[in-house]
Amino acid sequence: MAAPPAPGARVTSPPALAAERQVVWPPRTVRTLPSGLLVVLVESHTIPKFTGQLMFRSGNAACAQRHAGLAEITAAVVRTGTASRNSRRIEEELRRMGADLSCSAGADSSAIAFSGLAEYSQGLLELAADLARNASFPKEEFEREKRRRLDELKIERSTPGFLAGERLRKVLFGAHPYAIVSPTPEHVEAYTLEALRGFYSAHYSPANAVFLVVGDFRAAEMLAEIERAFEGWRAASPSAPAYPEPPLAQGRCVQLVHIPGAVQTQVLVGNLAITRRHPDWPALTLANSIFGGAFHSRLVMNIREQKGYTYSPRSAAHALRDRGYFSVHAAVRNEVTAATLTEEFYEMDRMRALPVGDAELADAQNYLCGVFSLGLATQDGLSGQLATAYLNDLPGDYLETYRERIRALSAANVQRAAQNYFDSPNARIVLAGDREQVGEQAALFGDVAVYDAQGNRM
């Protein structure tokens, strides 16, 4: 390192980075209980709290063909009652333990997640176990959640970002259940208590679950508390579902969700890609970071900082458990809709055609490795990294070796990932905006299929 400047002197160039402190993923305790429940514990003493995620490897995709969104409403009703607790008691107990709890479901999992004061850990674990094992599905709570869901659907259908995202999933996934991100009102009306109970008893089982617990405790003591709270839990595990193939994309296609009077257009471009288990995943992550996954990425510099088309453009590699996809998103002023697409394809094609420079590659590697380290500093960050590793069935040393694998990538790896997974020649283009304002711009990129907010072809 250079000698420090004299006091009072101005430093006119950025100081070099000091030597990096070693990044060590904290030790974890991993046990499979006799019930088959996989428990993963990590101590983190930043605040006197702890957080737990009891995650079942079944979500909306597991039942999409019969009941779209069934996992989600099942989770919502799980929270409202057990054999020994009514809804009000659950909520007041949580408050008394300083706790927050959510029951939710995504495409691939259903989760009972909580955080609370470490001093009340036993009580909170018992409550979580009660919800996981003894949910009572009160009829009136079910009816209320159903009505609530119907109203929520109305809000979703008036949200431009939702409409664009939903349409992209439909066009990417076709008959695959990942095509469905939200139920129709008819789906919701058709939910029955029996269907919810059926999903719960089939999927909320210990061998289908992983329990990730992070926080201010001693691992041995926490393990004993968990064993007590979940003792005697027996249930059969569901078999792994098989999903239909998503359609093959050939050439570009353009779909427009017509929102009369929209003052801005949601521009979304996407294509199928890979899951986190694929060996190319680190290269795709790195390519995405250079392309549009970070503030200092080519996409953000181009259409935000140079051209001012948009506020928060971003690209992302989305890894669901069975399939993955890549997408580029920007909300832009109507007049520059076509210009935005042109720039996005230019940047995608540039990544495909030319290797990135050494400095840009090293910067992006530093970025991904640094952001990973930030996740180690909080209970939520650790918990999130664990969920990624365990829900995607990644190798046991995934977290410990992540940084090395990012550092080992070359410009050629990045270019190959862009060629394989930034599929600009076959991109699915989705616009959510006013047809009168942007229809002609959309047509520059192919034949335009127009839909209304309810998903009907216009």
Place this chain on the structure above:
Amino acid sequence: MKSLQIPVEHTTLANGLRVVISPDRSAPVVTVGVYYNIGFRLEPQGRSGFAHLFEHMMFQGSENAGKMDHIRLVNSSGGVLNGSTRYDVTNYFQAVPSNALERMLWLEADRMRALKVDEENLRNQRDVVKEEVKVNVFNQPYGGFPWLDIPPVANRNWANAHNFYGDFSDLDAATLGDVQAFFRTYYAPNNAVLLMLGDVEPTEGFALAQRHFESVPAGALPPRADVSEPPQTEERRAVVEEKLGALPALAVGYHVPERGTREWHALAMADQALHGGRAGRLYRRLVLEKQMALECEGGIHYPMGDVFDYNGPMLMVTRILHKNEFTADQELAEYDAAVRELQAKGMDGAELEQVKIKFRSDFYSTMEGGMGGYVPRFGLMHYLACFTLFDNDPLGIHTALDGFLAVTPAQAQAAAQNYLVPTNRAIVIRRPVKNGGR
């Protein structure tokens, strides 16, 4: 009760810049922030939205770090960054591996010393801000509701009552001269606090702060502007069109007692009993029991912040998204019944105890996280900055909860009786244009 010990060390440089360090070596990362004692409350009249537009300009280049250098140097050091504008503060922060600490300090010092921006930068960021407003307000169901809707109805002092995101005509009127004048007036080291949290040795942190910041000249600060509100004597109401959402919504806001007073602590506990998640009285009544609403949440300084991070007049706001088959007046009648019940009977000791436990627990979580867990100690930074800028007392973090945890049931009840009255409130109704909601 297990309590949290937060190490805090602080000093003041010769130019008046306060420096606060909270070390924790458990992970090799550090969060660095600079907070300026200026928020949207004090932006110039005729320049609504300027404090926020200015925040964008702080990323557009400084004396030795040109446009994009700031962002590139943070990202390429393995870090993330952002800034935000609030009622009384504007912040700039980055979380990085700790080997980049000095580089972050250099960047922050460089832009505190001299902003170097041009017309092109201003035009570019004005365009970006307009798209930000569209994506968050005009093209979003219930956009800006109620944080932009309720202040103009509840308040009379322009500082508290104007459009904080900015009228587009005001954004268009902003000049480079305005940018430099705002910078000279408010972005002086003696109007700011520098914070370092995480993997930093305090002695080293203070030495680095001195090396990079001490040569930034102090400024002549204007006297603190009058942001006080005249007393309210009648209920205030307004109706706003909801252009996208299909359901009606309602917001209620009460002026709260002056920050730091006993009544303020007491009303905050009443607030927690009324809001405070699914166990709260309002959610239970309106959403769970009567099933008249889909959503009901709120609090003091909702949804922009909490009870700790403002310095001036403030509202306790409730936001209700409700079903089409009920009118706003029906919702309000039920809301009032919940408030009257609290006023008439108060809380029993058990309810108040629960509320306090949850309040304490939330305080810890806020301090640790923020920004989805990727800016470690964001909340701790935020609280330390506010206590430093508002009270010149970063160590206030150690006693911040005390006044709230000492509130008695009678005090909470009295605060509800005195403040949660119609003559002290504003009501805004968002009426959907699409389905003729009532």
